[in-house]
Amino acid sequence: MLLVTLVAAFIVVFVLLLYMISPLISPKPLKLNGAHVVVTGGSSGIGKCIAMECYKHGAFITLVARDEHKLVQAKKEVEKCAINDKQVVLCISVDVSKGYNQVESVIKQAQEKLGPVDMLVNCAGMSISGTFEEISGSVYPTRAVITTMKERRMGRIMFVSSQAGLIGLFGYTAYSPSKFALRGLAEALQMEMKPYNIYVTVAYPPDTDTPGFAEENKTKPLETRLISETSGVCQPEQVAKVVVKDALIVTMGLFRTIALFYLGSFDSIVRHCMIQREQSKAADKRE
Numbered sequence: 001m002l003l004v005t006l007v008a009a010f011i012v013v014f015v016l017l018l019y020m021i022s023p024l025i026s027p028k029p030l031k032l033n034g035a036h037v038v039v040t041g042g043s044s045g046i047g048k049c050i051a052m053e054c055y056k057h058g059a060f061i062t063l064v065a066r067d068e069h070k071l072v073q074a075k076k077e078v079e080k081c082a083i084n085d086k087q088v089v090l091c092i093s094v095d096v097s098k099g100y101n102q103v104e105s106v107i108k109q110a111q112e113k114l115g116p117v118d119m120l121v122n123c124a125g126m127s128i129s130g131t132f133e134e135i136s137g138s139v140y141p142t143r144a145v146i147t148t149m150k151e152r153r154m155g156r157i158m159f160v161s162s163q164a165g166l167i168g169l170f171g172y173t174a175y176s177p178s179k180f181a182l183r184g185l186a187e188a189l190q191m192e193m194k195p196y197n198i199y200v201t202v203a204y205p206p207d208t209d210t211p212g213f214a215e216e217n218k219t220k221p222l223e224t225r226l227i228s229e230t231s232g233v234c235q236p237e238q239v240a241k242v243v244v245k246d247a248l249i250v251t252m253g254l255f256r257t258i259a260l261f262y263l264g265s266f267d268s269i270v271r272h273c274m275i276q277r278e279q280s281k282a283a284d285k286r287e
């Protein structure tokens with residue numbers, strides 16, 4: 001009995017220690033001052049608040065969404081958060097879930113105007129019972145920025161998931177799977193991108209008071225409403241503050257800390273392969 005307690009205590013202390021040192025082995029924080037941040041879903045709700053939060057830190061912003069009128073309105077609001085007169089807000093109207101080529105070309109335009117993308121925030125999305133296209137909506141913009149980020153050996157990519165991306169709930173049979181999928185995408189992408197100094201984060205906001213949330217509530221089943229009411233509704237400004245901070249200072253979650261040994265050895269395989277590949281590429285060139 002004593003032995004079991006001792007072993008358990010040892011494990012708890014060990015994991016806590018790992019958790020405490022994990023910020024030390026985390027990457028350098030990103031500086032938003034002068035950085036180019038692209039926010040998909042930036043014309044409303046959480047995305048708009050994330051854009052405003054980044055603008056307050058001196059970033060240059062590209063807002064991406066479909067409706068041009070909403071984009072122009074949001075641009076005005078973001079501009080009010082300026083901290084210097086050099087900052088610029090660019091608006092781009094495109095559907096991020098329809099066709100890679102279109103998304104790639106608008107990202108190119110944005111990079112020509114405001115320079116390479118330092119951080120991509122994948123926030124476009126909606127929750128209405130029925131159809132939902134979250135996953136392609138996050139994949140295309142990510143693919144469109146990744147090549148340049150790899151060349152520059154820097155970058156941040158954020159995915160806005162949801163609490164419904166941690167736990168499956170009544171009424172979210174379409175929404176939850178797509179939000180769960182973002183986590184799989186983010187973790188796999190993180191392992192591929194780490195040797196290039198690109199860091200990926202996932203945010204899991206609770207119900208948040210936005211136009212999208214109001215829209216969702218119009219058709220929300222009673223069960224879903226009752227379940228949701230057990231936890232409160234957040235303000236988008238608050239959510240934006242937290243997720244931006246997490247994306248700037250990337251620390252590892254507890255689960256990833258426990259998986260530290262595995263991840264560490266997998267990362268070293270990835271790094272090893274990257275170096276080998278680059279060496280053979282260089283050798284090919286010499287021949």
Ligand SMILES: NC(=O)C1=CN([C@@H]2O[C@H](COP(=O)(O)OP(=O)(O)OC[C@H]3O[C@@H](n4cnc5c(N)ncnc54)[C@H](OP(=O)(O)O)[C@@H]3O)[C@@H](O)[C@H]2O)C=CC1
Nearest residue numbers: 041043044045046065066067095096125162207208210212
């Ligand atoms: N509010 C909430 O309770 C919670 C929300 N979330 C997530 O946060 C994100 C933002 O939600 P919220 O702020 O409430 O939503 P809003 O409806 O207020 O804003 C959604 C934004 O995404 C844009 N958008 C939607 N679809 C596309 C598309 N296919 N291509 C380009 N832009 C698109 C919209 O503009 P337009 O329509 O003009 O394209 C708008 O700018 C979503 O991913 C949502 O799932 C997560 C947890 C809780």
Ligand SMILES: CCCCCCCCCCCCCCCC(=O)[C@@H](N)CO
Nearest residue numbers: 127162163164166206207213227228231
């Ligand atoms: C591991 C810990 C998990 C805890 C979860 C407990 C959650 C209970 C209430 C869940 C509320 C539903 C949130 C969906 C928000 C959302 O994404 C939509 N509103 C989008 O518009």
